[in-house]
Amino acid sequence: MDLDIGEGALASHETSDSRQFSRRSLLLGGAAVGLASATLPLAGALASDGARRPAPDxxxxxxxxxxxAALVDLRLRLAATRWPDGETVTNRSQGIQPDKLKPLVDYWQSAYDWRQAEAKLNALPQFVTNIDGVDIHFIHVRSPHDNALPLIMTHGWPGSVFELLNLIGPLTEPTAHGGKAEDAFHLVLPTIPGFGFSQKPSASGWNPQRIAAAWDVLMKRLGYPRYVSQGGDWGAIISDALGRQAPNGLLAIHVNRVERAxxxxxxxxxxxxxxGPGPDNLSAEEKVIFEEARxxxxxxxGYAAIMGTRPETIGYGLADSPVGLAAWLYDKIADWVYTRGDPEAALSKDAILDNITLYWLTNTGPSSGRIYxxxxAPGAKLTPVKxxxxxxxxxxEVYKPPKHWLSRAYPNLIYYNRVEKGGHFAAWEEPKLFSEELRAAFKTVR
Structure with missing residues (x-):
């Protein structure tokens, strides 16, 4: 199916017998309330009984x-929080300190406005499509420039598509952001299954390899026979998997988080x-990297060990307590931003809470952890990216390998650059710099 869908232009694909359907529901006070809605054009061939059947793709x-009602429930739960005792140390070694988290929660309850976050999403062309039995939510923004390069970008954990929103303008309309028309991208931002507004898989098996294969289906369903892929955190793992699969039309990948394995x-x-100690043949720089990894x-x-072995157990707390969820996510945001331990120095309170609130309202704290x-589980062999x-x-970033270490996994390394600012959430923290890196990274494959 070759659909030219972008910039909110869908009139040519809608039919007169469109209908509204409930995207997901959540129980509040025993009553089911719709969490999100969309218009579903009924496509596909007529069945033998004359009824029109929706095409699965x-x-x-x-x-x-x-x-x-969901926002009222959130504020009530925040007001009823039972806080833990304070830590017995003067640093973050036992986790997020109440004195750090409480101001964020107070703001969440009294001043934060989810409707602004919702408006940011709804100002963008958002879609859902079913791939391999799971509904995939994605944002799709086409560039106005001719010969723009299709790019699929994938978020990670504890992030979401909110990490990537400030990249949309610089990547799709570079001439308005210090770039050139030949730097333009058509941009696809999917949500990983079990995160945000994508469906939660009802059976196991949605590992990075399967998600990568789904992303290739998505890009070709959108009419992009040639494209590039980018990711950080889980998005990097998924892009790596896509690079190992090397489907026809995948031109290259860019990652800002590299697999140590x-x-x-x-x-x-x-x-x-x-x-044991690091090998004697490591240089001074390599010894620092080794000790950082240790x-x-x-x-x-610890967070990954828990979700990698007991995602359901930790999920009860993440599903029931918004402050429990916030602490779980905020702890890693604090660990991994460039301004270590001080997320608000890298990101605004609203940006942090947009992301946390999305997890809460979709109840994806538990389901997002299952990717770990x-x-x-046993999966695809980590062969070199093709x-x-x-x-x-x-x-x-947590792991910062030198260029010569990457040759094992990346025999065709076309671009390597070390920049001076930005952390694990680089696209979120430094969108201008990140956009410039993507323009440079993919220049030779256009």
Whole structure:
């Protein structure tokens, strides 16, 4: 199906027998209320009984419409929070301190306005399409420039499409943001299954390899036979998987988070697993990277171990308590922004709460964690990526490999750059710099 869908132009694809349907529901006080709605054009061939059957691959426009009752319920839960005792140390070694989280929660309850976040999403062309039995939510913005390069960008955890919204203007209309027309991209921003407004899979198996394959279906369903892929965090893992699959038409990938498992020197990886000292052949820079990896595994990896083994157990608290959810997400945001331990120095309170509130309202705290469990299960062998690869290393990233370490996983490394600012959430923290990196990274594959 070759659909030219973008910039909100859908009139040519809508039919007179469109209908409204409930996107998802949530129970409040025993009553089901619609969480979001969209118009579903009934497409496809007529069945033998004369009824029109929706085509399973039909692309449906989507609008967010959170019921006010859900927002009232959120504020009531915030007001009824039972707070834990304060930490017994003077640093963040036991996790997010109440004195740090309480001001954010107070703002969430008294001043934060979800409707502004909702309006930001609804100002963009949003869609849902069913791939492999799961509804995938995505934003699709076409550039006005001729020969724009199609680009699919994937968010991570504990993030969402909100991480990427400030990239839309610079990437699709570069001439208005310091770039040139030949730098333009058609932009597709999908939501990972189990996150945000994408459907929660009802069965296991949605690992990064399967998601990557779904993204190729999505791009070709949108009429893009040639495209590039980008991601950070889980988006990088999914882009890596797509690069290993190397479907026809995938020109290259860009990642701003690199997999340690495929790029760490084998002897250093063995030393890391055994708890022994780093190999003697490491340079001074490499020894720093080795010790940072050890510190992360020893002191910063607990969240992933829990979600990789018991996502359902932690999910009860994430589903029932908005402050519990906020602490779980905010802790990692604080750990990984460039301004370590001080997220509000890198992101506004509203930006942080847009993301946390999306998780709360869609009840995807539990389901988003399952991707860690899925990835821990036996899966595809981590063979080298077969397509050209571009890498940007941001100074606040958890793992910052040197260029020569990447050759194992990326034999066709076409771009490598180390920049001076930005953390793990680089697209969110530094959208201007990030946009410039993508223009440079993909220049040779256009």
């Amino acid at each position: 039909w692309i449906r426009p989507f609008q967010v419409n959170i019921p006010e 495929t790029t760490f020197p084998p002897d250093a990886a063995q030393a890391l697993r055994s708890g 510190d992360f595994l020893n002191n910063g990896f 469990w899925e990835n821990a 397509v050209p690869v571009a890498v940007t290393v941001f100074p606040g």
